[in-house]
Amino acid sequence: MNSYSQAFAWLADPAHWSGATGVPQRLLEHLGYTGLTLIVAIAIGLPVGLLIGHTGRGREVVVPFTGALRALPTLGLVILLALGLGIGILPPLIALVILALPPIIAGAYSGVESVDREVVDAARSVGFTGSGVLWQVEVPLALPLIVGGIRSACLQVIATWTVAAFLPLGGLGRFLYDALPNEDYAQLLAGSILVIVLALLVDGLFALVQRLVTPRGVLAGRTADIRTKTQSPTRKDPSWLAPEKA
Amino acid sequence: MIEFRAVTKRFPDGTLAVDELDLVIPPRQVTVFVGSSGSGKTTVLRMINRMVDPTAGTILIDGDDIATREPVALRRSIGYVMQNSGLLPHRTVVDNIATVPFLRGEKKKDARARARELMTVVGLDASLADRYPAQLSGGQQQRVGVARGLAVDPNILLMDEPFGAVDPLVRVELQTELKRLQRELDKTVVFVTHDIDEAFLLGDQVVLFKPGGTVAQRGTPSELLEHPADDFVAEFIEAGRPRSILR
Amino acid sequence: MIEFRAVTKRFPDGTLAVDELDLVIPPRQVTVFVGSSGSGKTTVLRMINRMVDPTAGTILIDGDDIATREPVALRRSIGYVMQNSGLLPHRTVVDNIATVPFLRGEKKKDARARARELMTVVGLDASLADRYPAQLSGGQQQRVGVARGLAVDPNILLMDEPFGAVDPLVRVELQTELKRLQRELDKTVVFVTHDIDEAFLLGDQVVLFKPGGTVAQRGTPSELLEHPADDFVAEFIEAGRPRSILR
Amino acid sequence: MNWVVTNWSQVSEYGLAHIWLSIPPIVIGFAISVPLGWVANRFAFSPGVLRAIRPVLLTVAGILYAVPSLPLFALLPSLIGTRILDPLNVEIALTLYAVALMVRTTADGLAAVSSDVKLSASAMGYGTARRFFGVELPLAGPVLLAGLRVVSVSTVSLVTIGSVIGVNSLGFFFIDGYQRAYLTEVWVGIIGTVIIALVFDVLLVLLGRWLMPWTRRQRISRDARLAAAEAVSA
Amino acid sequence: GNNGNPLSNDSGSKGSSGTITVGSAAFPENAILAYIYADALSDAGVKTDVKANIGQRDRYIAALKNDEIQLVPEYTGNLLQFLDSTSKVSSSDEVYSALQTAVKNGGGGKLDAGKAEVLDQAPGQDADSYNVTKKFSDDNHVTSLADLKNVKGELKVAANPEFATRPYGIPGLKSTYGVSATLTPINDSGGANTLKALLDGSVQLADIYSSDPSIAKNNLVTLADPQHLIAAQNVVPLISSKVASAKVKDTLNKVSAKLTTDQLSDMLKKSYNDKEASDQIAKEWVKANGF
């Protein structure tokens, strides 16, 4: 379609690749905003998630709470904060941290919870301390899910920072907001393509990280096929695995 | 010697798992707990290394009340082997065996060297050292579990249905191996099973639990066999016998 | 009568699960497949109701080649009971038992009424009818599984380690019950187990499988016991015997 | 509060519009994801290229999710020939997001159904289709529900972005409130959106209880719990 | 044909079933005007429907061309610029007559030739205007756009993003007055954040609509425009010819006749200061003016 060739022509134009409004600058800004958001969100969400997963406590409170966080419309939040705090990076930063928290927290607690209770129990039995269990057993085994949570948070943050260009900020969203009223569809499409490509690259990177952090021993245990094998008898009452105290 | 004095365990949900248990487990012998599902065998076993704390009563090891011992340190001094081995899936075989030495802060190199020795002791081929648990057969995993239990040369070894999940042929092999090991190492072993035949095969002393967490009878295998204390004991032993023409 | 003629099964990944099997399963008797893990028992069993199709060879039921039968219809005419019962967790006990009648399009009311009758036949209390499988004990679940297998009054009942996952005491009960049922109902039963004692207890005919999907020996329990065909058979039978002073 | 009372007609009009805009993407997204999820699993163990269907489907879903909503809304007319002011643009975009979120969940949920149960269903004579609708789909239900709840909440919240291109919902109050520097109005938009999301969520949970009576009385399996966990961490 | 511009989509005109759909741009004043048109028309017995908040000019003009809306309140100067960017006229009457021609000709394809028209223009104007703080004005002796040349240091203008390319925006400032300025894009059409940016000194100039009550409230200085960079901006209804019956024209012309700049300012005060909803303000005005 014609708009695509225009968009690629836009992308090919060297004029769009230099200066303070050029693609590299906007890309860096976007990455910077995204990184900052993730760092803040991880710093808040990860400890909370790990704690819930490890102790099994607080789930009843935090899980519905993160559900409610998901319901908060980011655009409204950005505007609300912008009206309250004025323009600047803070309003969208706060709004996007809120957006990023639910997947990060959920990834962390469900990751820890997904670790076989029998393994955790065995670790305690041989003399791991509480924090030993968390850091040497639960976290390594939960890492793929933890990274998975951060991964989807990151995708959403990259996509949503474009909405925040509603305010006088840089980032790739600038190309979109500046294009909309000026009928510059080539730029609109080009901007979208840039965001998508960025998201894909980052996503691919995370996929790689996720693979790298999956413990080798866990990978080794995965079988591809559903066998006819009937399992040997196992215990039926795992209730004693419920941690008596954390 | 491990001694239970009027030990009761009631779980927070109200289940009475162990009821006023008095029991002496003699040193350097194999004591087997046997009984049907839910009779409290695991709970009693786990009270020895303070994975479960009693609601009432005292437990003494060599005369010392374990309630005064720090649970983590206590656990590191007691070997523990469980069904499905409970190995750490993200650590290799040697590292699994050396878990407790690592925890105690021993040098990695020394701990690994000792772990390799233990592999020979429990009859594991040295070539398996760098595999992950998932790459082993069930029987091999159980051997790793036993090796891990022995890694700190504990006086006490707790085994909770360690051979419950393996093939009958492999099971026979592991039982024979355990008998050999016990002759060599001479530990205080507490072994849980619900197979009366296994209990009689391995136990110097057998403790038969009744549902509700009480002891139905305690004694040597021949005592139980020849003088069952009551109908429950007789019936339980009977169920374990082959009912086919094998008998 | 079920007849296997030179049946071979090689799975797509290359595993040779069954190798040139010739076997006759007589009608109105219990034939037990026994053997260690991976020896092909389940595969052979599943070929009877076409859950697995052989790579080569023919299987006949009462003289008809089953390869010509429509698999879904064939399965609905053969009872199947498996370990862990395989009940549908989202259906109540009666509805689980009435599954196949429902599938055949019978009236719900009639099918449920018959399911309730079957509950009595297999010794289940009527009050359990509206529970979900997860609310039953392991033994009760197995009974429901058996009732479901009998729901369409099939001539053939396939049972794959149906009692493998239950308590020894319950197991004895279920075995006794199965013997009683078989006397009453007089079906062709094919029963898989890896417990030689169970095989000898239940089987009119026992087929002992060797790893690699071949038959080591076939015969009545006393034939196997008195004249083991080779060392493998002798050793397998030996492993099943109690090794404690019970013997 | 006062403002809400005096402007109730506007609030309720946009609130209703919000609800109507939210429902189709959730429902249609779900309806599309189920067959896609089935396809993803169906060929997961097939030989050759078919095996690639699952990763390809899941990757495409991932890409869809990475598309920022605003330009998608604006560009859809040129891509599929819808009219400019048509709410359909927003509906289609949100449906795409719903599918993007839901396909993985459906695939995981269906894969987590115990193979024992599937096997015994086949052994009793369930045909493929019947087994899918009678056994696999209901048993994957709890996982699907977990995923659907996430989809529902995020759809209700994303609908607001439509206001930037004139497809009005409670999001209108954000734009209007922004231009008039009127915090109350923005609050009304946010709270209204959250209320709608929570009501949808409660309805979904109730619907799940009603459709899956057996889940009330038992724990779900470890695999299913894992799949549900993946769904909520999306 | 769809030559890649999503908004030049002319797929099937929906034969209007007697209902006139009034569109509006995404700022409160325009929405109020749209509701006024709609209310006045329905009082005159014409069925109407309002689609508020469509977006910027390109979107609602495209929607008009596409027959998704039939009527929209417009501003003469900006609409003329949009349809004919070469136009240099700036007085009210010149702009209006040039606009009539441009609309008739279809404005270079942005509208279909002969399918739309503008009705009478209202006396009321609401133009973009460059504003500075009183302090800036005093410190730098700036009261007119022409004075900006002499100001040392960077000049930043807070405005909507389209200001970067519009002839009355950054490019016009350069070509007409020789002033170089950069844009700080804020999407609130001269709203609170634009004002805030001006007051806290992060920009020196702000584009605020001349009828905005905040100009007076904050003591801002609106810079004079001696070279007529910003054309006259009388309010005018842009309508599809096929719905422009005598009755419709008559009603809208009566409305326009009463819309003075003061009236606009009053209504905006209600919106910005009293936070009334646009449709409410419109209703009151229509009632007060006897339709």
Ligand SMILES: Nc1ncnc2c1ncn2[C@@H]1O[C@H](COP(=O)(O)OP(=O)(O)OP(=O)(O)O)[C@@H](O)[C@H]1O
């Ligand atoms: N953490 C717990 N909370 C509540 N009840 C428990 C807990 N652990 C065990 N129980 C209950 O205590 C009783 C004894 O359990 P225990 O696991 O000691 O039995 P067991 O003899 O080991 O059984 P099995 O042969 O099945 O392993 C059972 O009724 C069990 O359900």
Ligand SMILES: Nc1ncnc2c1ncn2[C@@H]1O[C@H](COP(=O)(O)OP(=O)(O)OP(=O)(O)O)[C@@H](O)[C@H]1O
């Ligand atoms: N779908 C399959 N694909 C590939 N190999 C298979 C498949 N099903 C079974 N096998 C292999 O075929 C062989 C026979 O398996 P089968 O399940 O019949 O043994 P079994 O005697 O029932 O064992 P168990 O006692 O463990 O149930 C095994 O080596 C098994 O791994």
Ligand SMILES: [Mg+2]
């Ligand atoms: Mg136990």
Ligand SMILES: [Mg+2]
């Ligand atoms: Mg089998």
